[in-house]
Amino acid sequence: MKFGFDIDDTLINLREYAFHYYQQQLGKRVDIDIFHTLNRVEIHEAFGLSDEEGKDLWNRSLDFLYFTDCPLYFGALDLLKQLESGGHDIYYITSRPPEYADNTFNWMVEQDFPIVRENFFCGMKDSEKVEIIQNLQLDYYFDDKPAVLDTLTNTPVKVIVKDQSYNRHLDLPRVENWDELGDLINSEIK
Numbered sequence: 366m367k368f369g370f371d372i373d374d375t376l377i378n379l380r381e382y383a384f385h386y387y388q389q390q391l392g393k394r395v396d397i398d399i400f401h402t403l404n405r406v407e408i409h410e411a412f413g414l415s416d417e418e419g420k421d422l423w424n425r426s427l428d429f430l431y432f433t434d435c436p437l438y439f440g441a442l443d444l445l446k447q448l449e450s451g452g453h454d455i456y457y458i459t460s461r462p463p464e465y466a467d468n469t470f471n472w473m474v475e476q477d478f479p480i481v482r483e484n485f486f487c488g489m490k491d492s493e494k495v496e497i498i499q500n501l502q503l504d505y506y507f508d509d510k511p512a513v514l515d516t517l518t519n520t521p522v523k524v525i526v527k528d529q530s531y532n533r534h535l536d537l538p539r540v541e542n543w544d545e546l547g548d549l550i551n552s553e554i555k
């Protein structure tokens with residue numbers, strides 16, 4: 366079967382990594398509980414920044430956030446390796462800006478993700494993911510972002526949400542921890 370994955374906040378804990386980085390950069394301590402109650406993808410409001418200031422800080426932080434030590438979610442790598450050894454095809458579809466594609470691919474290789482260049486797609490808009498997902502005829506697709514997930518409701522792909530504070534309103538199958546998903550997939554794809 367064909368499994369597609371978003372990367373940021375689906376396989377890796379990018380926003381929380383950014384939340385800690387922002388505290389250092391801005392010299393401002395903000396309780397992690399606030400992070401866990403944010404109801405939008407963007408994190409800057411917790412630091413009292415406007416949307417414009419937040420966007421600017423985010424864009425200036427990308428090299429650090431993308432290419433240093435952002436933690437993978439527990440169990441994500443094991444699951445991907447399990448799928449690979451089961452003979453399944455794994456695709457990565459990320460809307461990171463296109464200029465970060467090569468370094469993102471290399472970072473994924475360094476983290477030991479099972480990844481090949483032909484199955485790595487980077488640089489599309491959120492609204493353009495649906496076309497790639499349909500062209501690839503994925504069986505499963507995993508993402509965290511409502512703006513992406515909303516575009517997939519009328520497609521044949523089985524969509525699974527990576528649980529986050531800002532997507533709890535979506536009525537879709539959901540995974541909270543990747544080490545729990547193995548059982549679900551094992552029972553479904555026999």
Ligand SMILES: [Mg+2]
Pocket residue numbers: 371372373374375508509510
């Ligand atoms: Mg994401």
